[in-house]
Each structure stands twice: as C-alpha cells, then as structure tokens.
Amino acid sequence: xxxxxxxxxxxxxxxxxxxxxxxxxxxxxxxxxxxxxxxxxxxxxxxxxxxxxxxxxxxxxxxxxxxxxxxxxxxxxxxxxxxxxxxxxxxxxxxxxxxxxxxxxxxxxxxxxxxxxxxxxxxxxxxxxxxxxxxxxxxxxxxxxxxxxxxxxxxxxxxxxxxxxxxxxxxxxxxxxxxxxxxxxxxxxxxxxxxxxxxxxxxxxxxxxxxxxxxxxxxxxxxxxxxxxxxxxxxxxxxxxxxxxxxxxxxxxxxxxxxxxxxxxxxxxxxxxxxxxxxxxxxxxxxxxxxxxxxxxxxxxxxxxxxxxxxxxxxxxxxxxxxxxxxxxxxxxxxxxxxxxxxxxxxxxxxxxxxxxxxxxxxxxxxxxxxxxxxxxxxxxxxxxxxxxxxxxxxxxxxxxxxx
Amino acid sequence: xxxxxxxxxxxxxxxxxxxxxxxxxxxxxxxxxxxxxxxxxxxxxxxxxxxxxxxxxxxxxxxxxxxxxxxxxxxxxxxxxxxxxxxxxxxxxxxxxxxxxxxxxxxxxxxxxxxxxxxxxxxxxxxxxxxxxxxxxxxxxxxxxxxxxxxxxxxxxxxxxxxxxxxxxxxxxxxxxxxxxxxxxxxxxxxxxxxxxxxxxxxxxxxxxxxxxxxxxxxxxxxxxxxxxxxxxxxxxxxxxxxxxxxxxxxxxxxxxxxxxxxxxxxxxxxxxxxxxxxxxxxxxxxxxxxxxxxxxxxxxxxxxxxxxxxxxxxxxxxxxxxxxxxxxxxxxxxxxxxxxxxxxxxxxxxxx
Numbered sequence: 092x093x094x095x096x097x098x099x100x101x102x103x104x105x106x107x108x109x110x111x112x113x114x115x116x117x118x119x120x121x122x123x124x125x126x127x128x129x130x131x132x133x134x135x136x137x138x139x140x141x142x143x144x145x146x147x148x149x150x151x152x153x154x155x156x157x158x159x160x161x162x163x164x165x166x167x168x169x170x171x172x173x174x175x176x177x178x179x180x181x182x183x184x185x186x187x188x189x190x191x192x193x194x195x196x197x198x199x200x201x202x203x204x205x206x207x208x209x210x211x212x213x214x215x216x217x218x219x220x221x222x223x224x225x226x227x228x229x230x231x232x233x234x235x236x237x238x239x240x241x242x243x244x245x246x247x248x249x250x251x252x253x254x255x256x257x258x259x260x261x262x263x264x265x266x267x268x269x270x271x272x273x274x275x276x277x278x279x280x281x282x283x284x285x286x287x288x289x290x291x292x293x294x295x296x297x298x299x300x301x302x303x304x305x306x307x308x309x310x311x312x313x314x315x316x317x318x319x320x321x322x323x324x325x326x327x328x329x330x331x332x333x334x335x336x337x338x339x340x341x342x343x344x345x346x347x348x349x350x351x352x353x354x355x356x357x358x359x360x361x362x363x364x365x366x367x368x369x370x371x372x373x374x375x376x377x378x379x380x381x382x383x384x385x386x387x388x389x390x391x392x393x394x395x396x397x398x399x400x401x402x403x404x405x406x407x408x409x410x411x412x413x414x415x416x417x418x419x420x421x422x423x424x425x426x427x428x429x430x431x432x433x434x435x436x437x438x439x440x441x442x443x444x445x446x447x448x449x450x451x452x453x454x455x456x457x458x459x460x461x462x463x464x465x466x467x468x469x470x471x472x473x474x475x476x477x478x479x480x481x482x483x484x485x486x487x488x489x490x491x492x493x494x495x
Numbered sequence: 496x497x498x499x500x501x502x503x504x505x506x507x508x509x510x511x512x513x514x515x516x517x518x519x520x521x522x523x524x525x526x527x528x529x530x531x532x533x534x535x536x537x538x539x540x541x542x543x544x545x546x547x548x549x550x551x552x553x554x555x556x557x558x559x560x561x562x563x564x565x566x567x568x569x570x571x572x573x574x575x576x577x578x579x580x581x582x583x584x585x586x587x588x589x590x591x592x593x594x595x596x597x598x599x600x601x602x603x604x605x606x607x608x609x610x611x612x613x614x615x616x617x618x619x620x621x622x623x624x625x626x627x628x629x630x631x632x633x634x635x636x637x638x639x640x641x642x643x644x645x646x647x648x649x650x651x652x653x654x655x656x657x658x659x660x661x662x663x664x665x666x667x668x669x670x671x672x673x674x675x676x677x678x679x680x681x682x683x684x685x686x687x688x689x690x691x692x693x694x695x696x697x698x699x700x701x702x703x704x705x706x707x708x709x710x711x712x713x714x715x716x717x718x719x720x721x722x723x724x725x726x727x728x729x730x731x732x733x734x735x736x737x738x739x740x741x742x743x744x745x746x747x748x749x750x751x752x753x754x755x756x757x758x759x760x761x762x763x764x765x766x767x768x769x770x771x772x773x774x775x776x777x778x779x780x781x782x783x784x785x786x787x788x789x790x791x792x793x794x795x796x797x798x799x800x801x802x803x804x805x806x807x808x809x810x811x812x813x814x815x816x817x818x819x820x821x822x823x824x825x826x827x828x829x830x831x832x833x834x835x836x837x838x839x840x841x842x843x844x845x846x847x848x
Contacts, residue, residue: 365776365777366776366834366835367776367789367810367834367835368808368834368835368836370776370777370779370789371557371559371776371789371806371808371834374557374779374806375557375559375560375563377539377540378536378540378556378557378560378563379560379563379564381532381535381536381538381539381540382532382535382536382564383564387539388539389539390539390540392540394777394778395776395777395778395779396777396778
C-alpha cells in the first residue's frame with residue numbers, strides 16, 4: 092500500500108502491527124485464517140482474564156469463541172462470493188473500550204485489513220485486549236493476519252486522520268454525532284464506504300399482565316436481566332433504555348410496577364456500586380426535572396440506586412429525557428402504538444418483555460417507523476453482534492461479487 | 496426571629512433540636528408557600544413528613560440546584576443583594592438576599608465571631624490584595640469573604656500587593672501602628688499558605704504575629720495537592736509568624752453567615768444556628784458519629800431563598816455532640832473533601848475535540 096508519509100509516521104505510535112508490512116488487500120469474508128486467529132484470541136483472553144473482574148472482556152472472548160464464530164459464518168454465508176473492501180479505518184470509542192475488539196473482529200471477518208485508532212486513555216480492558224492481540228498475532232500460524240492489523244495511538248491530529256481517511260476503502264466511526272460529523276469533513280475515495288455510529292436513544296416495553304403472572308423464580312431472572320441492561324454501562328450505552336413503557340390497563344400497570352420494583356430492589360440493586368458523585372448527579376437531575384418538566388408527576392426513589400420518574404403520558408418526545416446510573420422514566424400506555432408518534436431515526440434498541448414479538452414487528456411496519464433498529468428481549472440490550480445499529484456489518488464492510 | 500437570648504455554642508442537644516427543629520420547619524413551610532419550584536420538588540420527590548419530624552426528616556435540596564436555576568421565596572423587588580459563587584463546573588450559583596436575610600447573616604456571623612475573637616472590633620490584616628475587593632470585575636467568594644469578615648475588624652490593611660507579592664514594609668508599619676492587643680488576620684487558606692507562609696520562608700523572614708488570631712477558609716483542595724494538611728499548615732504558621740490562634744472555617748456562599756468554625760481542639764463546630772447531618776451516599780440515610788458521608792448543612796438564616804437545608808458535595812464525618820474539650824456545645828465534625836468526578840462509560844463523545 093501507499094507508504095505513510097514520514098512526517099505523519101513520526102507522530103503515530105504503532106502498538107500492534109508494522110507500518111511497512113501492512114497489506115490492504117482483501118480476502119473473502121469469514122476466511123479460515125481470520126476465524127482461526129479470532130478463536131485463538133478468544134482462548135488467550137479467557138486465560139488472561141481468569142483472575143480479573145473484566146466482564147466486558149469475557150463477553151467479547153465468549154462472542155469470538157470458535158464454535159460461535161463458526162455459527163455466525165455458516166448463517167451468513169451462501170454460494171455467492173463476498174470479499175472485503177480492502178483497508179478499513181476505525182475510530183474506536185474510549186468510553187466502551189471493548190468495542191475496539193468488536194470493531195477489529197467485524198473488520199477482519201468481513202475480509203478487510205484494519206487500522207484502528209485507539210482511544211488515548213489506557214484502561215484495564217484495553218490493556219488486556221492489546222496484549223492478547225499482540226501475543227496471538229505473534230504466533231507463526233497467524234502470519235497472514237499479522238499484515239492485516241494495525242493498532243495505533245496518536246494525539247488528536249487531523250492531518251493523520253485525513254491521511255488514513257484518504258486511503259481507506261471503508262471507515263467505522265464510533266463516538267456519536269460530533270465524531271461522525273468531524274470525520275466526514277475530510278475527503279474520502281469515491282467508492283469508500285462508511286459505518287457511522289451516531290447518538291442513539293433506546294427504550295424498553297413491558298407487558299404488565301405478563302409481569303404480574305410471572306412465577307416468583309422467573310421474576311428474579313427478569314430483574315437480573317433488566318439490571319444488566321440498565322446498569323452494566325451506567326445507562327450510558329446507546330442501547331441502554333431510558334424509558335420504560337408499561338403496556339396494560341392502569342390497574343395492571345400499577346400492580347406490575349409494585350411487583351417488579353419490589354423484587355428489583357431486593358434482588359438486583361445491591362449488585363450496583365454507586366459513586367457518591369453519581370448519587371448527587373441523579374438527585375440534582377431529579378430536582379431539576381421536578382421543577383422544569385411538567386410531565387413528571389412523581390419520583391420514586393429506591394435508595395439512591397434507582398430513581399423512577401413517573402410521566403403523565405407521552406405528550407412530547409421522550410428522547411430528551413435520559414437517565415444515567417439507574418434513572419428511568421416510566422409511562423403507562425394501552426398499547427405499544429402510543430410510542431409510535433415519537434419514534435424518530437434516533438431510536439435504536441427496543442428491549443421487551445411480555446409482549447408478542449410478532450406484534451412488535453407489526454408495530455414497526457404498520458407505523459412505517461423511521462427508527463428502532465433492534466428489538467431484543469430484556470437482558471440483551473448490550474449484546475454486541477454483527478447486526479448492530481441497523482447495519483449488517485458483514486455486508487457493509489464487504490463487496491458482493493456477481494459471478495454468472 | 497429574636498436571637499439576643501441565644502448563645503452561639505450554649506444549647507445542649509435536646510434544647511438545640513427543639514429550637515432548630517421549630518425554626519427549620521417554619522422555614523420549610525415558608526419556602527413551600529412562597530417558592531413554587533421548591534414546592535414542586537417537595538411534592539414530587541418527598542413523601543409527606545412524619546407527624547413529629549426530626550431534623551433528619553426535613554427535606555433538603557442539593558446545593559448544586561442553585562447553579563441550575565434561580566430560586567427565591569420573596570418578590571424580586573425585595574432583593575437587595577445577589578451573591579454568586581462559581582465553584583466546580585463553571586456554572587454560577589445565584590443567591591438572592593432580601594433585607595431581613597442579609598441582616599440576619601450579619602447578626603449570626605457576629606455572634607459566632609464574638610465567641611472566638613471577643614465582641615470588640617480588632618485591627619485587621621487581610622492576607623490578600625486590595626484589588627480583590629476593589630475590582631468589581633474580580634468579585635468572587637474571596638471578595639465576599641473579605642468584605643463579610645471586615646465587619647469584625649477596623650483599620651483594615653492588605654498584606655499583599657496587586658501582584659500577590661507580600662509587602663513586608665507595609666505589614667511591619669501596620670504592626671507598629673497597633674503595638675498592643677490582639678490583631679485579626681483573615682485570608683483564604685491557600686493564599687495564606689502561598690503568599691504568607693511560603694513567601695516568608697523564601698525571604699527567610701519572621702513576622703511577629705504572636706498576638707494575631709487568624710481566621711481562614713476556602714477549602715483544602717489546592718493544599719492537599721501540595722500534601723499540606725492542617726497540622727503542617729499550623730506548624731509552619733507558628734514557625735514563621737509565631738501565630739498560634741488559627742481557626743479554619745467551613746461554609747458556603749449558599750449559607751453565608753452561619754459558618755462552621757474550627758475550635759482550639761481542631762474541630763469544626765455547628766453553632767446554635769446551624770447543624771450538620773452526614774448522609775450515606777447510597778440512600779441518603781443519616782449516619783452516626785465516625786461514619787463518612789455527604790455533608791448536609793442546616794441554617795436558620797435563609798428566608799429569601801430556599802437554602803436553609805442543603806446537601807453539599809463535600810464528604811465528611813461528625814465526631815460527637817456536646818463533648819468537645821473546647822467546651823462548646825453542639826456537633827463537631829471533619830471535612831474530608833469534595834466528591835470525585837467519575838469516569839464516564841458510554842457510547843458518545845469519544846473523540847471530543
């Protein structure tokens with residue numbers, strides 16, 4: 092590939108990969124060498140995190156274990172030929188360090204060579220990932236993958252950004268609206284493609300009768316799954332719910348709320364370590380909402396771990412009402428249809444419980460919604476995969492070759 | 496409110512609770528009736544209080560709320576003075592005073608000060624520059640503090656030049672002018688450290704301030720960054736200036752007047768007009784002595800704005816009540832410092848420029 096200009100190279104720290112041996116040539120999607128590398132990376136990570144409390148790394152390692160990759164590959168493949176685009180440049184997110192690994196895996200599995208700009212802050216997750224990637228790549232059997240990976244660090248430097256963007260056949264931009272807009276300001280090859288992760292909004296819909304009818308043991312499980320969706324990323328992930336729409340009659344909803352939250356407080360909330368600053372932020376936000384948000388009727392506190400803000404209805408867009416560290420807005424609706432008028436392209440994930448998935452599908456189609464890219468059961472809000480944010484990443488990052 | 500019969504550190508626990516409880520309940524009712532935003536917060540966030548509420552049951556606001564919105568309980572036309580404080584995050588806190596509240600601030604502060612320096616006004620040396628108070632563009636917590644405490648001094652002199660250099664000849668002239676009797680010194684902790692203690696050490700000079708009483712406040716953040724704690728601060732002050740009567744105070748612009756003074760035993764004290772409650776950050780339950788948590792401050796002063804019961808962003812613990820060796824009654828406590836900003840997890844703003 093075109094050599095990196097020397098003055099830029101001097102400002103780039105190559106953590107993994109060599110600038111001179113980088114090869115931008117594509118391979119077919121789900122190439123055996125790539126599958127083998129990721130499977131070995133998975134084993135390496137599993138070993139490395141044995142004694143560490145890094146659930147995000149475990150999640151990634153579990154996702155790219157051999158059997159699971161084989162399943163993804165066989166589900167995605169048909170007789171047609173798909174090859175990578177070539178060189179894919181990734182701007183990785185600092186606040187969700189593990190997504191760096193997912194981004195790399197998606198790019199490799201789609202047949203590309205990947206250059207990743209890593210977040211400047213070093214975190215335990217990122218350090219473990221970097222070490223494992225380097226170790227695995229160094230094995231002789233992964234020589235062919237070695238030239239397809241470069242992990243870089245450099246200070247905010249638009250000259251370097253501009254250079255990679257001018258070279259890349261594809262770009263994966265994490266980091267929300269501001270980063271996406273910034274990266275789009277640079278010239279890119281006419282045929283290049285983009286996967287851009289913008290700011291999103293997610294919510295949860297719960298069937299009140301189903302919650303009421305749930306056996307005690309399963310109620311615990313539901314609490315635990317809801318807890319994961321809300322708390323594992325402090326509610327800051329784009330797929331973390333902010334609104335809980337309860338579907339049912341007023342009486343059903345009241346009964347279901349009483350049941351769920353009592354169990355939730357008892358079963359799940361104790362697992363959360365709340366920083367004093369987060370407790371204060373929530374308290375300030377709750378007071379501010381009490382004063383300034385006419386639609387907030389009442390605020391229920393479960394210790395400081397969970398604040399529930401009861402809305403009088405859906406009279407305005409819920410997207411401005413976001414909670415963090417365990418702060419949810421709740422509304423009772425007769426039917427999921429009540430949410431439809433507010434769904435805009437910003438909506439990403441709908442997590443659900445106790446609602447018929449066929450009904451949710453028809454809700455999306457019937458209202459001709461421009462948002463909602465994921466409909467997943469409660470507990471899977473944060474499950475990253477190759478279908479994400481409305482993209483089929485394998486398709487986006489590869490070319491389909493029509494051979495007749 | 497008639498304060499003349501109440502001594503600042505003379506109310507034992509039960510009496511103080513009765514006095515404060517009554518005052519604060521009245522203030523809560525007053526603000527609920529006269530400040531709509533306050534009433535909205537209480538209605539949405541608080542359950543009705545128990546029949547006989549204790550101090551711990553009274554609703555509190557986060558002190559940061561005064562940075563988010565304007566809160567006042569009197570007609571705007573009654574406001575005679577607006578106080579501001581910056582602090583963390585850059586947003587301004589705006590505190591509205593009417594005549595009665597402003598007067599009460601002075602009355603209460605005078606009572607507290609008299610207990611430490613006596614009722615008479617003392618010659619006063621400010622460890623700061625004159626421009627801090629004269630330059631209206633630089634109005635800050637420091638300005639407010641200096642102006643507030645200046646009421647307890649006379650013949651106020653400034654120890655520092657506008658470039659924050661210690662002006663030794665001026666200080667010496669001041670001391671020669673008042674050769675007998677105590678002298679009041681006032682300054683912000685970091686200013687005193689940087690521009691008095693370190694400046695004197697650099698010059699290898701000693702100031703004869705044995706008869707001085709130093710009142711200092713403003714927080715320890717910058718001091719702790721230099722690994723200077725209260726004992727180091729005091730030891731070095733004694734060394735360079737023979738200063739032994741040194742009183743830190745804890746207070747905030749949102750409750751000006753009812754400051755918490757440090758006694759001879761090194762404890763910060765709540766007065767008869769104020770109280771301290773320590774709350775568990777996990778659920779805001781009130782904690783007992785020796786347990787660290789968020790500091791809630793209560794004051795009988797704020798009437799023109801709903802700031803009589805505030806949850807601060809400081810961590811601390813209370814040590815005991817009515818049992819300080821200094822003889823002052825009431826709770827005494829320690830401040831550990833500001834709560835820490837957390838690292839944010841999430842999807843957005845990864846490439847903030």
